[in-house]
Amino acid sequence: xxxxxxxxxxxxxxxxxxxxxxxxxxxxxxxxxxxxxxxxxxxxxxxxxxxxxxxxxxxxxxxxxxxxxxxxxxxxxxxxxxxxxxxxxxxxxxxxxxxxxxxxxxxxxxxxxxxxxxxxxxxxxxxxxxxxxxxxxxxxxxxxxxxxxxxxxxxxxxxxxxxxxxxxxxxxxxxxxxxxxxxxxxxxxxxxxxxxxxxxxxxxxxxxxxxxxxxxxxxxxxxxxxxxxxxxxxxxxxxxxxxxxxxxxxxxxxxxxx
Numbered sequence: 001x002x003x004x005x006x007x008x009x010x011x012x013x014x015x016x017x018x019x020x021x022x023x024x025x026x027x028x029x030x031x032x033x034x035x036x037x038x039x040x041x042x043x044x045x046x047x048x049x050x051x052x053x054x055x056x057x058x059x060x061x062x063x064x065x066x067x068x069x070x071x072x073x074x075x076x077x078x079x080x081x082x083x084x085x086x087x088x089x090x091x092x093x094x095x096x097x098x099x100x101x102x103x104x105x106x107x108x109x110x111x112x113x114x115x116x117x118x119x120x121x122x123x124x125x126x127x128x129x130x131x132x133x134x135x136x137x138x139x140x141x142x143x144x145x146x147x148x149x150x151x152x153x154x155x156x157x158x159x160x161x162x163x164x165x166x167x168x169x170x171x172x173x174x175x176x177x178x179x180x181x182x183x184x185x186x187x188x189x190x191x192x193x194x195x196x197x198x199x200x201x202x203x204x205x206x207x208x209x210x211x212x213x214x215x216x217x218x219x220x221x222x223x224x225x226x227x228x229x230x231x232x233x234x235x236x237x238x239x240x241x242x243x244x245x246x247x248x249x250x251x252x253x254x255x256x257x258x
Contacts, residue, residue: 025134026132026134026135026136026137026138027049027058027129027130027131027132027137027138028049028050028130028137028138029049029129029130029137029138029139029140030046030047030048030049030061030111030128030129030130030137030140031046031047031048031049031050032045032046032047033045033046033126033128033140033142034046034142035124035126035142035143035144036144037118037124037144037145037146037147038146038147039120039146039147039148039149040116040117040118040119040120040146041114041115041116041118041146042065042114042115042118042124042126042144042146043112043113043114043115044063044112044113044114044115044126044128045111045112045113046111046128046140047111048111048130049130049137057132058130058131058132058137059131059132059133060130060131061111061128061129061130061131062127062128062129062131062136062139063113063126063127063128064126064127065115065124065125065126065127066080066124066125066126066127067080067119067122067123067124068122068123068124068125068143118146119146120146120147120148120149121145121146121147121148121149122145122146123143123144123145124143124144124145124146125141125142125143126141126142126143126144127139127140127141128140153184153241154180154183154184154241155183155184155239155241155242155243155244155245156178156180156183156184156186156236156237156239156241156243156244156245157178157179157180157183157237157244157245158178158236158244158245158246158247159175159176159177159178159189159235159236159237159244159247160175160176160177160178160179161174161175161176161217162174162175162233162235162247162249163175163249164233164249164251165251166231166251166252166253166254167253167254168227168253168254168255168256169223169224169225169226169227169253170221170222170223170225170253171193171221171222171225171231171233171251171253172219172220172221173191173219173220173221173222173233173235174217174218174219174220175189175217175218175235175247176212176216176217176218177212177216177218177237178237178244183237183239183241183244184239184240184241185239185240186237186238186239187207187209187238187239187240188207188208188209188238189207189208189209189218189220189235189236189237189238190206190207190208190234190235190236190237190238190243191204191205191206191207191208191220191222191233191234191235192204192205192206192233192234192235193205193222193231193232193233193234194231194232194234195226195229195230195231196229196230196231196232196250197229197230200232203222203225203231204222206220207238208220225253226253227253227254227255227256228252228253228254228255228256229252229253230250230251230252231250231251231252231253232248232249232250233248233249233250233251234246234247234248235247
């Protein structure tokens, strides 16, 4: 195991007994180091160092990943190392990585290391250095932050595509769930139906807990209504955080044929 990213590039012991230059410089820094994060993974990519004169071939890479603790900044010890001294000898099969720490892909076009099991909304410091027979090259360090998992704690918005189809004595109501993905758990839907005349009498006051169909559409049927009568229909999502916004439409039942 090589030491974690300690450069030997300035070492001057690069001559043999006849004072001839030998090829044993440590490699230069890796090129184009980047990190792309999700909520719990980070994909780190880089390219091989530029091959300099008298530098032997790169045989692997050291990777160090630190979790940065902002509350401790600017203390220099504001880091928790989660991956350290990983020596990758050319291929993933020869590496010392485990499924718990990540997976590696190496090819001629570039290099990629995926770190797994990270904490959402957290900053990490990634250091990569190339390794050859002389030792570790100059380290390159970047920081990246994992995405924050949205907290499902919002009151729902209004239902979507509320509509009603009336017959003589029934109204079939359909709607779709609120579009906001970060709402708290929806327990059901409040259904309120009022007869507009003469006094806005409540004829239905219910909580619908049925499931949507395969197209995401909820259906509620109100029956035993009066013919040729206007009704006001109010639907809202009922969630653990509270009731969502009301959506209101009106419709009129059909008249009885003479």
